[in-house]
Amino acid sequence: MKLHVIVPLCALFTLTQQAPAQCTCELTNSEKVFPHGKLGSVETDALKCNSDITPQKTLELESLLLGLERRLPQLQDDVSTLEKEDDGDLYAVVSLQVIENELREMEQFMDQLNSTTLAHQHLTADTSKQLEELRAKMQELETYDTMQVVKTQRANKNLVQELDQCNNRLNVTTQPTQPPQGNCPHGTFLNITGPRVYTAGEYPGSHKYGAWGQDPKPDAGKESWYWLVMLTASNRFANYVRLYSSLSSLIVGVSTPGNVLISPSNPTTNTIQGPNVVLYGGELYYNCYNLDSVCRFNLTSKTVTTLQLPKGTRFNSKGNFCHLEECYPFTDLDLATDESGVWVIYTTTQDFGNLVLSKVEEGEPLRLGQTWHTTVYKQGVTNTFMACGVLYATRYINKDLEEIFYSFDTTTGEQRFDIGIFIKKLSPNIYALNYSPVDQMLHAYCDSYMVSYKVLFTLNGHADVFY
Structure with missing residues (x-):
């Protein structure tokens, strides 16, 4: 009996040790292997073209x-x-x-x-x-798109662009500010075009902060001259103004007659502090070193006159222009020129940081004229300028765009926050912005570059461009 039982168990054990049956099939891929290396090469070449x-x-x-x-x-x-x-x-x-x-x-x-x-x-x-070469490589790579995914994506992208353009045409554009016709000889402020000039001048990549422009009231024989002030010490101070006999001289970096010294050293008494500087009537207006005052330097007599601003005026980088990512140091006082003369834009503790605008009266002694108080917060503004008695303020949108978003009309007292005029930038930051009533240009100093834009006005309903 025992042998009868053992034999079947052995047979069963033997059967369980046999390998199970295997099934195999052959898969043939008719598609070519995608050349990832070639795609990487195309991307590298495209980046090089962009640079x-x-x-x-x-x-x-x-x-x-x-x-x-x-x-x-x-x-x-x-x-x-x-x-x-x-x-x-x-x-x-x-x-x-x-x-x-x-x-x-x-x-x-x-x-x-x-x-x-x-x-x-x-x-x-x-x-x-x-x-x-890139076109040929891309055409070759598209042969691997047998499902036409890329072609479909391209068609969808074009369709989205057409829809966006259609929506933009339907949207009503923001009307620009409208100063009274009798107040501005050029008509109504319409738009900004350009840049018209873009140059690194004599010192490419140097002196990040500064300002430049023309004298709206030049001496005889100096109508074509340009001036330049660069903050040469700690991005805060300067002790001279540099003169050029023409725009082309400034562009190619040939300074004639050269520098006019304000003080022999830097910084010291009468040193320029901050980039917001203007030249008017052969005199340089700027923020005095370490003071809540405006300095006026006469380029001929080499004398300096000081104008004390109201009590509580913020200075020494306590009331700067700013945007969300940074503030521009020592921009507490902004000097501006327009058809009527010189203005100073600042803020005080009494105004809780809002912009204050005052007219600087010419003559001796230097004095402050009429003052206007606004409701726009200075540290939400990146720059200001004057044109035909209207104050305009800009704000940072991104590294490519700046927006003129605000205006204050000194004739009517009207404020607007919906101007909606955009400035195309070639550098992320505009540290100084000056309007020239001589040729209706905006002169911007951007990260050591000098850039200018054309201001467009309308006269009797027609766009007039002044060249």
Whole structure:
């Protein structure tokens, strides 16, 4: 009996040790292997193209051409002046010297223009070749999209853009501020265009803070001059103003007559503090060093006059222009010019940090004229400027855009917070913004670059652009 039982158990044990039956199938993929390495190469080439071709390169050439356009009529005027001074074939030595300087500067200007043009031609040729190669690679890569996913995504993206454009056309645009026609000889403030000028000047990448522009009330013979103030010590102080005989001279970095010293050292008494500076009537207006006062420096007599601001005025970086990410140090006082003269924009403890606007009256002694109190908080503003007796304030939108969002009309007392005019930036921060009533330009100092924008006005319902 025992043997009868053991045999079947052994047989059962033997059967359980046998390998189970296996089923295999062969899968053949008819699709080609996607070349991920080639896609990475295309992305790298595209990034290189983006870094090589920038708006700054285009604007550099435009700035040079604009400078040449303005230089030639000036030379023609100087030659005409020389011809009038002919006295028996004996020409005025001074006029000859002026023309000689003009020709020398134009020669330097043309050299820079030719160099820039040649560099752009090489860049254009290289970029065109790279784009052709990229197009061929992308066409090859699209052959792997057998499900047409990329094609569908592209069609959807185009459809979204068309819908956005349709919505933008339907939306009512914000009306710009409307100062009285009798108050502004140019008409109604309409828009900002540009940038028209973009240059690093003589010191590319240096002196992050500063200001530049034209004198709205220049001395005779200095109508085409430009001025520049750079904060050369700790991004806070400056002790001189730099002069240029023309816009093209400023662009190419040829300073004539050069620097006018305010003080021999920096910082010291009468030193410029902060970037908000203007030149008017041959006199520089700025925030006095370590004071809640406006200083006026006469470029001819080299004398300084001080104007004390009201008690409680915030200074020494306690009432700066700001946006969410940062404040601009030592921008407590903002000086501005327009068709009527010089203004100072500041804030006081009594006004709880809101903007205060005062007219600076010319003459001796220097004194403060009428004052207006606003309800816009200064640290929510990045810059201010004046045009035709209207105060405008800007705010930071992003690194590419600044918005003129606020206005205060000194004639009517009307405030508006819905201006909605945008400034296209080439650098993230605008540290100084000056309006020039000479040619209706806005001169901005942005991270060591000098940029200008054209202000458009409407006159009798028509847009008039002043060039």
